[in-house]
Amino acid sequence: MRLIKDRRITTNPFHRISADDPIPADGALLVPLIVWQDHWERLVTRPDPIGVLLTSHEHPEVIGDDVDQLDLIALEFPTFRDGRAYSYARLIRERYGFAGELRAVGDVLLEQLHYMERVGFNSFEIDSEDPMIDFETAAKDFSVWYQASGDDRSAAASLRQAIKRDD
Amino acid sequence: MYRYDEFDQTLVNERVTQFRRQVARRLDGEMSEDQFKPLRLMNGLYLQLHAYMLRINVPYGCLSATQLRRLAHIARRYDKGFGHFTTRQNLQFNWISLIDTPDIMAELAEVEMNTMQSSGNCVRNITADHYAGRAKDEIEDPRVWCELLRQYSILNPEFSYLPRKFKLALTGAPNDRAAVAVHDIGLRMHHDERGQPGFEVIVGGGQGRTPVIGKTIRPWIEPQHVISYVEAILRVYNLYGRRDNIFKARIKILVNALGIEQFRELVDTEWEQIRNTDLRIPNAERDRINAYFALPEYATAEDIATEFSALRAAEPAFDAWLRSNVIEHKVAGYAIVNISLKAPGRIPGDLSADKMDRVADLADQFSFGELRVSHRQNLTFVDVRQADLHTLWQQLESLELATPNIGLASDIIACPGLDYCALANARSIPIAQDIGLHFADSEKLQQVGNLTINISGCMNACGHHHVGNIGILGVDKRGKEFFQLTLGGSSDENASLGDRLGRGLPQAEVPAAIELIVDTYLAARRDGETFLQTYRRIGINPFRDAVYGADNNKSRQVA
Numbered sequence: 001m002r003l004i005k006d007r008r009i010t011t012n013p014f015h016r017i018s019a020d021d022p023i024p025a026d027g028a029l030l031v032p033l034i035v036w037q038d039h040w041e042r043l044v045t046r047p048d049p050i051g052v053l054l055t056s057h058e059h060p061e062v063i064g065d066d067v068d069q070l071d072l073i074a075l076e077f078p079t080f081r082d083g084r085a086y087s088y089a090r091l092i093r094e095r096y097g098f099a100g101e102l103r104a105v106g107d108v109l110l111e112q113l114h115y116m117e118r119v120g121f122n123s124f125e126i127d128s129e130d131p132m133i134d135f136e137t138a139a140k141d142f143s144v145w146y147q148a149s150g151d152d153r154s155a156a157a158s159l160r161q162a163i164k165r166d167d
Numbered sequence: 168m169y170r171y172d173e174f175d176q177t178l179v180n181e182r183v184t185q186f187r188r189q190v191a192r193r194l195d196g197e198m199s200e201d202q203f204k205p206l207r208l209m210n211g212l213y214l215q216l217h218a219y220m221l222r223i224n225v226p227y228g229c230l231s232a233t234q235l236r237r238l239a240h241i242a243r244r245y246d247k248g249f250g251h252f253t254t255r256q257n258l259q260f261n262w263i264s265l266i267d268t269p270d271i272m273a274e275l276a277e278v279e280m281n282t283m284q285s286s287g288n289c290v291r292n293i294t295a296d297h298y299a300g301r302a303k304d305e306i307e308d309p310r311v312w313c314e315l316l317r318q319y320s321i322l323n324p325e326f327s328y329l330p331r332k333f334k335l336a337l338t339g340a341p342n343d344r345a346a347v348a349v350h351d352i353g354l355r356m357h358h359d360e361r362g363q364p365g366f367e368v369i370v371g372g373g374q375g376r377t378p379v380i381g382k383t384i385r386p387w388i389e390p391q392h393v394i395s396y397v398e399a400i401l402r403v404y405n406l407y408g409r410r411d412n413i414f415k416a417r418i419k420i421l422v423n424a425l426g427i428e429q430f431r432e433l434v435d436t437e438w439e440q441i442r443n444t445d446l447r448i449p450n451a452e453r454d455r456i457n458a459y460f461a462l463p464e465y466a467t468a469e470d471i472a473t474e475f476s477a478l479r480a481a482e483p484a485f486d487a488w489l490r491s492n493v494i495e496h497k498v499a500g501y502a503i504v505n506i507s508l509k510a511p512g513r514i515p516g517d518l519s520a521d522k523m524d525r526v527a528d529l530a531d532q533f534s535f536g537e538l539r540v541s542h543r544q545n546l547t548f549v550d551v552r553q554a555d556l557h558t559l560w561q562q563l564e565s566l567e568l569a570t571p572n573i574g575l576a577s578d579i580i581a582c583p584g585l586d587y588c589a590l591a592n593a594r595s596i597p598i599a600q601d602i603g604l605h606f607a608d609s610e611k612l613q614q615v616g617n618l619t620i621n622i623s624g625c626m627n628a629c630g631h632h633h634v635g636n637i638g639i640l641g642v643d644k645r646g647k648e649f650f651q652l653t654l655g656g657s658s659d660e661n662a663s664l665g666d667r668l669g670r671g672l673p674q675a676e677v678p679a680a681i682e683l684i685v686d687t688y689l690a691a692r693r694d695g696e697t698f699l700q701t702y703r704r705i706g707i708n709p710f711r712d713a714v715y716g717a718d719n720n721k722s723r724q725v726a
Contacts, residue, residue, distance in 0.1 A: 059406065080328070081205070081288070081328055082328065082410055083288075083325075083326070083327065083328025083329060083330075083405055084405060084406055084410075086324065086325045086327075086328065087325055087406050088406075090325055095440065109202075111189070111206055112328075114324070115322075115324040115325075115327055115328075116324075118324035119324050119325050137188070141181060141184075141185045142178065142181050142182075142185075143177060143181065144174045144175075144178040144181070145322065145324075146178075146318040146319060146321055147319060147322075147323055147324065147325075148445050148446075149324050149325060155445075156174040156175075156178075156318065157318070157452045158445070159174065160172070160174065160452065160455065161449065161451055161452065164451070164455075
């Protein structure tokens, strides 16, 4: 797995633990929701970055009040067909106001990256030999969007009105 | 009709480029069929029994003569010289090669057409009343909202991987010609108590193996909030719709599981958060799009129906055609003309490339260069001068496109069935042809009156059999094709699902059974009653007795 964050290849500083693993004393850590809920007091006092991984069954409203304490939220795609995390991502960004790293993990396909970026993901674990080339190809597919979806790209309707005002 | 601007055109062109790359990767073996499948499906490309099938969107059924000529060209160059109009007002080509698809899409893009999301678990082509903007009973033309919803749904980043496909239909008229109650979301225009037009929102209708009549989630909503309300529904569905079982993944299952009250509460809670965001449609954008749907420049004309009386008397075929295929227009001196794609013995919805070209010419000559596709798989010219009706009729007659059967027994909806479709259990087309020939006599047709016969080759119900006055469902019983009949279905404003008549019949017995059903109706009907009205009054038993005889035990056997 390779990690792309903010459109660059990067190393993944987060160590991912499962529910049964002990919590290491230091180092950036990505934990399952249950660990966050059971041990958050301890986790927030650690000096290093902390992230929570949500499976596709875990609605992010359970951490809606915690987002300021988190550096990373990772959303899992158990299969590329499971589109729940697209809605989760928008809620996390637009409703709960999370500004940190929002990462797509699991069955993340090249062809879906443009959708994921638009709903608020800014990092991606991709299974690819040449992730940057793949990423750039996919990211460049479209220059026009009909929907405003919380990212900084303008939707066609507002661009149309802007053109009209210039006339 | 709507025309692409630079944004629409760029997006469609970019989609073609993207798909060309994906097809190349597939053909080079860089991508497996498993990886490629969801990509081709999102572009309307299915792998059928014999070849690829490509489904082309006709947005809410509106088509220009130029576009129809391009479809004719594609049919000739890349297919076997014909195409098939579908119940989603789309057009399908059945004999496509994968390697040609990027070129076909590029040819479509040149005439402002595309295949995006005509398949896949996303929002599909939005359908509408095929008389939209012209019908006398209409409150307002719904197409501006159709177009806004089309744009909203295309490549929607949040809702492109829904639990299952998602279908919307709109009508601006109280008489529902768009079957809105059997859609995932149906929007039907009403006035509120102040006389303001708005949409009733119906949710969770659908056909398939679990047919459901949709429920009203909101009796009236201001049109400018339509997109935010649809988004609230889509978000609730995306979050809570079932993903563990493909047969239970449609929104109707979620609505039924939660109950409409709880579903409404979830949607309304979500909607409160988003109703005043930029999902609210700005008046300027509404007006920009609405301008495309302005009425054409009609010649000043008056109704001349009475002048037809001599012609009608002299030519009974013209008279029959006027009565069944021509509909009143909201503008004096004009008429709405339905072009039947159901000539006896023909495949419902099929049209040859040569006839597509001729129809395009006629549209230019008689109807401002535009036409519509109806969900009943016919074509419509919506702006014909009454003074041109006789000439147009003669032209259509010479093309075998003037069968006077719109809304009558031989105006059959049929899916492609086992002749093409990989999902089908049985062949729909031969049944449709048999019944069509059976009702070839126009006098008999007129005598029977309004009667919809809908045929599906499997329980996925693409042929809308649940909502046919007579529904016919093909089933496979130990390797043999049988056909189950249902009665009393309807997709209009009083929508209902058909009741099962009895055990399945072999193909050879179906036309005789239809005959018995029709005879039972004719014997029982009161003055002016349609088949559906008689059926609702007398119930299924007389029909059951007629088809299965007194030995009703047979009818209780499950096919």
